[in-house]
Amino acid sequence: MRNLIEYPDREAMMLDLADLIASELAETLLHEDRATLSVPGGTTPGPIFDVLSEQALDWDRISVVLNDERWVGEDSPRSNTALLKQRFLISRAAAATLVPLYAPVPTPEEALDELSLGLKPHLPISVLLLGMGADMHTASLFPGADNLALALGNQAPPLVAMRADGAGEPRITLSAPVLKGALRTHIVITGPEKRAAIERAAHLSPDKAPVRAVLAQATVHWAD
Template sequence: MMYEFISYPDREAMMLDLADRIAGELSETLLHEDRATLSVPGGTTPGPVFDVLSELALDWSRISVVLNDERWVAEDSPRSNTALLKKRLLTSKASEATLIPLYAPAECPEDALDGLAEGLKPHLPISVLLLGMGTDMHTASLFPGADNLAAALDDRAPPLMAMRAEGAGEPRITLTAPVLKGAMRTHILITGPEKREVLENAAHLPVREAPIRAVLGRAVVHWAD
């Protein structure tokens, strides 16, 4: 499985270059489309990319932002990816962007899934997709061994699915493989020697064991130690 791999001298250089690439690709999309959609991961690793992007003079009023996945927790929870996104990306110049929610007040993801999916559909396909990867080879909330993994990897999967997995903590809601594979441009951000080795191993494993494989063949991988 071939993918483009870019190694950087340090993490700061990687974050700056990646933010610049994403901004350029969003601007290029807006040259021939009315709107662009950016999908990003939660967690702290992409935070420096968000910090740079939020200060760039893009036409943010024409850009929609959606998380790759979200934990089923309220926004006031320290585990909320949405809260982190608002703090790190949807601020300064990027405050004009439109956030597409992946959480709604409901007891479980299934109760809100249809409404959230309807809100997402007008913003597909994703123009620029930024993904992370866990050491278990999951991406978004496509975890090995998750309850709905096989259905979420299927080409006929709906755009959003609920997901529960042993390593996931809370129930999750995630973009499914068809949405991720349908992105116009895909970037994967990883750091450290362990994740580089994990990624190299993932290329030779079945997709159910290494869900990152679903998008690897069309991705640019950005790595720094």
């Protein structure tokens, strides 16, 4: 893949990516009043968060939004929002603005309008960091998900509720147009299985490999 960078090990990749994201945010703030960073949940980006949270950026001019969120409260160990607050929005990064993707109502559909209104002033995304599953999903755009076609469509709303067999809880996710509208896009993956998956995705349609929706504009960062 022409847009794939290989690293000697995961630690080197995480350090380089954190530095790159910080420099891209700083560059954005030279020309714009504010910048928006979108990041994945889960444990993979943790080392990036550790480094990034200490960077001397104008964090009070930076908004942070998750790629997606599980529909669980912050008291759940599966809450991406809770993880973000514990591991990223600390130290210098504590001054950043967190754009919520969860509200304490039973279903994501009940909060879509309110959360979408809150998100729109922070678009387009300045720097987008995505992960990818071995099934080639990114954000909560899962193959076979109930609203995948809607979320991939050019006229998709900014946020889409999503349910899929592999997702566990209901989710809320940024839609493909929002992801594709990002000014800079990075995908971080580890291990041979995901390397093979992303190479396979390049030859599949987005409905079968949702990461394909953003692959052409993304830089893929990989370490074994």
